Amino acid sequence: MEQKKYWKGLEELHNTDAHQEIVKNEFSEELPFESEGLLNARTPRRDFLKYLGFTTAAATIAASCETPIKKAIPYVNKPEEITPGVANYYASSYTIDGEYLPLLVKTREGRPIKIEGNTSSAITQGATTAKAQGAVLSLYDTARLRFPTIAGNETTWAELDKQVTAALSGAPVVVLSSTLLSPTTKKVIGEFLAKYPGSRHVVYDAVSYSGILGANEASYGKRVIPSYHFENAKTVVSLGADFLGTWLNPAEYAKQFAATRKINAKNPEMSKHFVFESTMSLTGANADERYTHKPSEAGAVALALLAAVGGSVTAPTLDPKVAEGVKKAAASLKANAGKALVVSGSNDVNVQIIVNAINNAIGANGSTIDLANPSNYRQGNDAEMAKLVADMNAGAIGSLIVYGTNPAYDYVDAAKFTEGLKKVKTTISFNDRVDETTELCKFAAPDHHFLESWNDAEGRTGYFSFVQPTISPLFKTRAAQDSFLTWTGNTTPWVDYLKGAWVAKLGGAEAWDKALQDGIVEPATAPAMGGASFSGDVAGAAAKINSAKKGGKLELVLYEKVAIGNGRLANNPWLQEMPDPITRATWDNYACISNTLAKTFATQLGDDYEINTEKKVLKIKAKGKEVVLPLLIVPGIHPDVVAIAVGYGRSEKTGKAAGGIGKNAYIFSSFNGTTVDYFAPEVTVEATGDKYPVALTQTHNSYEGRPIIKETTLEEFKHNPHEVNEDRKELDKFGKDFRKDATLYGNYSYPGIKWGMSIDLNTCFGCGACTIACQAENNVSVVGKEEVAKAHEMHWIRIDRYFSGDENNPEVVFQPMLCQHCDNAPCENVCPVGATNHSSEGINQMAYNRCIGTRYCANNCPYKVRRLNWRDWNGADSFENNLYDVADMNDNLTRMVLNPDVVVRSRGVMEKCSFCVQKLQDAKLTAKKAGRPMKDGEAKTACQMACAADAIVFGNVNDKESAIYKIRNEEQTERMYYVLEETHTLPSINYLAKIRNKDAAPKAEKESAHKEEAHHA
């Protein structure tokens, strides 16, 4: 092979000197990193890479140094009963102010985080209220007293005991408490009082039921509240008793009443519900027939009803409409004699005697009213309280122990009470905070929160429930019973005292343990109901009613809000932010007036009223007192009535959430010599010219006839059960199966579990317990009034309230609205980052970490259930000092209420109902561990569990044994519909049409008439 030499250039061929020089040096140019200085570098690429590498490494190190260290301390000695990540449940009870709700408290790693109803209780059957659901947050209230104080200064219990024991000696002592359901506590108080001769125990209820107690004493010789049995009533007449919202023990009554409102086409029967009231209450909103009257006419209405059911009284003249209503109600009562019930919210003994007479006449005693096994829900005595205040002012009381009550705020004549308190030598308060009364007391001996306490409760005679600690006391507080025992000189700790009493009663420690485990002790078989012979002085009561002062042009009535009640739990941000079921207002009280009355102040329902949060301010004067409050137009309130909620206007020291919000309306209550009246027959109202913003979560009242709500009358439903869903026939045009045939796209068949929910509009009374339960379960943020006014509230489940018909006496419907988990969800396909998507079990899921907050999904949600975290509500944000927290919800203490199973959402991400996916996973895993399929009822959502009326049914629709499957396919095919199903969103939540048991609408009459004509022809 020829060896050719190729040359690369002439210089190589000629092998010049210059070329030889080049060959000698391998690198013809200087290496760049040997050059000096960056700017002089001839080849800066390498330098660039060097600097890039260095800065990246430096930035990484710098960034990692900044990572905040969060302390997580593991158990050194793990408590036997606590497994991290696994919830423990303890039976307990909610007994605040005499309401009786046996509970199960869910604790995680030793922290109570959620309250659920105890389903073994025969009385409440697991029902809860919004207040009970919210009570767990009150445990972590930052405004609670954290130690005992003397004259406002911190002290030790030993010092306090020393001083108190010295101060108590000799003089008569009065224990002033709210209604106590605990027999053992009462025994302790009794022993304590026995040590101080001349002492007594006065029971005082902020919102008094003295009228019923007094009337029953007069009528039956027993100063008791009977047990009501709404479940046995075919006709219920409520004379201003808000038994579904605030009256006595609403959860119990809602449970009972709901049983009579469940209806399907096979058994189209339901109770009939009349309401006569002055303002629009939750119960009135659920009435079949509702009539309004002035509060001063409450007695007259009762008399007229008694006359109409055959009582020997003359009916006073009433407004023709009301008179007509009385006639109808009486007819229905008589027709259902023995299966009827009349309840009254009046606190007037005479009115209640008349009501007793009516109940006696219609055979309610022993059938719907059980006097043999009375309830203990309220025990307050207005006359005794009045006497106590008089005695205090006379200087006749040596020591006063205030226990769970706050008369300096809520008493009829708080000023007089306050004056009297100054004359009492020793004043002691067991209250949990520096409220209006505690502020005036020398000694503050704060009681535990009930979730830290031992106690028992006897809601109904013979029906017991227990309270046991779910957490060690958070603060240096002491059980009130321990204080009593100490001051009595009894060294037995309260827990031993209680246990001793119950072990003796139940006959053994084992039985006591079982009782605690069950949470209740109830008679094995329900004791026979019993009436009592009525011996009330009807004529006398009637005479007194007739001689009562007639009202003026305008009258005022006080009412309790479902969430805030008498104001005891006012410093609870969840409850403050819960929209009132009727007005949908949060964080305030206001003067409710009718549209008719509003017009006299140059404002009325309409676009202007809707779009402006600022409402006109009224000055309301009655009984020589006045308050200034914004007006709020409430359709359905009597045109001549102003209604104001009590429970607001608390002092600043009560807490950040309650302090300074609203005005105290208790000043308008008055003592009539026997009982307290919660209305003022004469009131003057004038506009001040100011405006004040009211934060409403819903501003439009009508559903505009849209088929999102379906309702019909009972008669029409019996006549043609399919009529209510007539419009669904339109869907048939798309083919046999609307789901499959009305789309061009494929259909996923959900072979495994497919979650579904059914909501019965007939039994949703709108109480809002579900909203608070959801808030507790899912760590839903509190946003405060200003943000609610901007429509930034976060509730995952809201209750839409619509009015229809006559603006002065409208029909009301409540519709719980939450994420519908659409199988063809409009939100899912518009998210640019796929942060919201569908699970194989039909859940519309949110991946919070992926969400960038474009809000497109919320815009495209036809149900408007998606909620953006508009601000940093809970500190889950990388920006400092931008936390928006109006109610101390981010205090380390308050954050203990957070459910560790649910992530706290950061600012800027979208959230919404998840169907409590954490609970569903838990149920599935429990079944899996047990090696069996999940059973119906094991997976439950928080809203479903909270609902006293069982309006919400949830489950696996693929399970043919499940309740939800049966509702959809067997029991309620006529009433079932989906909201906005014509948009082919394929929701996973169905609703059941509302049936009203009222006179048939003209349509049905016409139809049936037509049919008959055809028949005759």
Add this chain to the structure above:
Amino acid sequence: MHLKYESTLREPLVDGVKDYHQVTEDIISPIEAKPGKLWYVGFFISLALLGFGAFSVFWQIYFGVGVWNLNKTIGWGWDITNFVWWVGIGHAGTLISAILLLFRQGWRTGVNRAAEAMTIFAVMCAGQFPIIHMGRVWMAFFILPYPNTRGPVWVNFNSPLLWDVFAISTYFTVSLLFWYSGLLPDFATIRDRAKTKLRKLLYGVASFGWTGSTKHWQRHESLSLVLAGLSTPLVLSVHTIVSFDFATSVIPGWHTTIFPPYFVAGAIFSGFAMVNTLLIITRKILNLEEYITVGHMEAMNKVIVLTGSVVGCAYLTELFMAWYGANPYEFDTFFKYRAAGPLGWSYWIMMTCNVISPQVFWFRKMRRSVAVTFFMSIIVNIGMWFERFVIICTSLYRDYLPSSWSYYRPSWPEVGFYMGTFGLFFTCYFLFAKYFPVIAVAEIKSILKTSGENFKEKMEVYEEQPDEKFAHDVAHAH
């Protein structure tokens, strides 16, 4: 001889007798001189607005979108209204430079440079809104389909918002390239005239070594045509895709198939109006009345009256369909809560500004009036802003479930953000007017051959010739 012959009766595209040097002098010399007082005043006002906008945005990002008055019902308000408005304005530039180039419309040369600059700046402004409106701006990169180790987590290609990302970024890129490639010969002209070192350096870098060789010109022309071809579908697609943000949803008032053509017409409508606004100011301040003539404005006013009538038709069609479609929700949205109801006033502002008032341009006198043109250009853009507001807010504020109905008023950071984009737009425009040739010098020179006084003078020789001689000369031309 140039192939195109234009009648001497036609209005010239450039007024006055201009030779090439004169054109260069007229357009380039303001760049070389110190800016006037008015320029400084305008520039600093723009900077101040930009500063306030930046503060408003900082406020919103720091404290959260909650400082805006959007709510659970109305998730988009001024933010997306402004986005669509600015994108719409951005349409005129590309339409003028691309479609009119393909249609060989000579008059475009006077206005295309400024119009394209306006497009770039408007799209820059528009792009701010969909980014800043996010709840978590710092996670905005999630909308890009980039490879990642989280699965990988991928973007949702079903979402019109994602299409927006592609549509807007493509549009911006192509428009920028188109604009910049047109600037190359002019930058070279400035470079060659430069008397200071810095100017020479900067314009030298900016002109990418343009020498004016035939090869450069040939490539330049080809590139222009290619980019024009690319941009033409973009003019239609960008606003079509923006309209999909609404059209693909289920909300009555959004869910309509008419949106794509309606949005594109509206975009051209508002874009041309904005071009008029800017050019009337520019020609006045930079003394360019001979290059940006009344004839130009008239041409654009014709487009305005056409597109205004197209949107008018669309509005009426929407109303008709709302009735004819027999969808009760849609009917209510249009007739009860859009044309009436608490936000009804915005609908009627839109109708007046967009449909009724542009009809004055049927009259030649009005089309050729600088004052009327300027006034109408503002009115049209107010109307088009309200059109977007009406579409977004009046559909959302009262949709399916009356329980959620709400109302919307902007808060100061929302207004501030909008003002800030004006600041950005005008800051950019002022810098452009100072440092860039506002009229395409090279292109103007090219039309001098077929239009203007010089052309006419040259042609008059032929015009005066008897037909026979002209025919003879043509037949025997070598």
